[in-house]
Amino acid sequence: xxxxxxxxxxLANLQKVPTFMQSWVxxxxxxxFVKFVGTAGIHFEKMTCNEVAVTLPxxxxxxxxxRQVHAAATTLLAETASGMVVGMNxxxxxxxxxxxxxxxxxxxxxxxxxxIATLTEPQIKQIRETDKGEVNVxxxxxxxxxxxxxxxxxxxxxxxxxx
Numbered sequence: 001x002x003x004x005x006x007x008x009x010x011l012a013n014l015q016k017v018p019t020f021m022q023s024w025v026x027x028x029x030x031x032x033f034v035k036f037v038g039t040a041g042i043h044f045e046k047m048t049c050n051e052v053a054v055t056l057p058x059x060x061x062x063x064x065x066x067r068q069v070h071a072a073a074t075t076l077l078a079e080t081a082s083g084m085v086v087g088m089n090x091x092x093x094x095x096x097x098x099x100x101x102x103x104x105x106x107x108x109x110x111x112x113x114x115x116i117a118t119l120t121e122p123q124i125k126q127i128r129e130t131d132k133g134e135v136n137v138x139x140x141x142x143x144x145x146x147x148x149x150x151x152x153x154x155x156x157x158x159x160x161x162x163x
Contacts, residue, residue, distance in 0.1 A: 003049050003128070007087045011047060030084075037080050040073055044084070045114075049124060052085040053116045058109075058144075069113050074141065074150055075103050081117035082137040082154035089119065089127045093161055099134055100155040111144035117154075132159050 002008070010029070017025050023044070031038020040062055046053040054077060056062060062073040069077075079101065086096050117139045119127075126133055134157040141150035 003089055005088075005090060006092050007084075008049075034080070036076060040076055042077060042080055047084060047088060049088045049119070050085075051116060051118045052081045052088065053114065054081045054084070055115075056113045058111045058113070068109050071103075071105065074105075074109070074113060075101070075152075077113055077115045078103060078117075078139040078141060078150070078152035079154060081115040082139050082152075082156060085117040085119050085137060086127060086135065086156045086158075089124050090158055091128060094127075094131070094158045095161045097157045097159065098154065099157040102153045104151045105149070106151060107147060107149045109143040109149040113141055113143055113149070115139050115141045115152075127158065133157065 011026065014022050014026055026044050028038070030044060041057060041059060043055045044052070045055055056069060056073060056077045058069050062069055064070040079098065083096065083098070090096050117137050119135070119137060123135045127135060134155055137154045137156055139152040139154060140148060141152060143149045
């Protein structure tokens with residue numbers, strides 16, 4: 001389901017970049033706009049209106065004292081995936097806001113972490129058609145063994161931008 005908002009128009013412009021560079025340019029552009037995402041080194045694997053998949057390599061700058069991805073970095077990964085899937089659907093005249101987040105660590109992670117945030121068709125319709133509201137975005141976080149290590153739910157709200 002294609003949608004024409006600022007984020008989607010920006011991503012569409014990446015089609016002008018040579019194919020081998022598109023992934024790097026997308027990561028760089030988003031990282032420049034959302035500085036913490038760029039600092040952490042989050043990589044955008046997939047960005048559609050229904051699903052956003054991101055990864056975070058287990059590098060020293062995001063590690064905790066036992067050399068696994070730090071809890072704060074994991075939370076950033078979940079927030080980024082959920083925020084971007086909302087961002088793929090929100091009209092330009094609306095402002096997305098993080099309202100609440102829940103992150104439950106269920107297993108010690110190994111290596112890189114992967115997060116997938118999804119929206120249902122009714123959620124997408126609600127974001128696009130109501131001036132003010134909120135949506136609960138589930139995020140599945142796995143590690144390099146493909147085991148789920150974190151259960152995350154992010155509640156995103158939106159309001160009309162002030163003129």
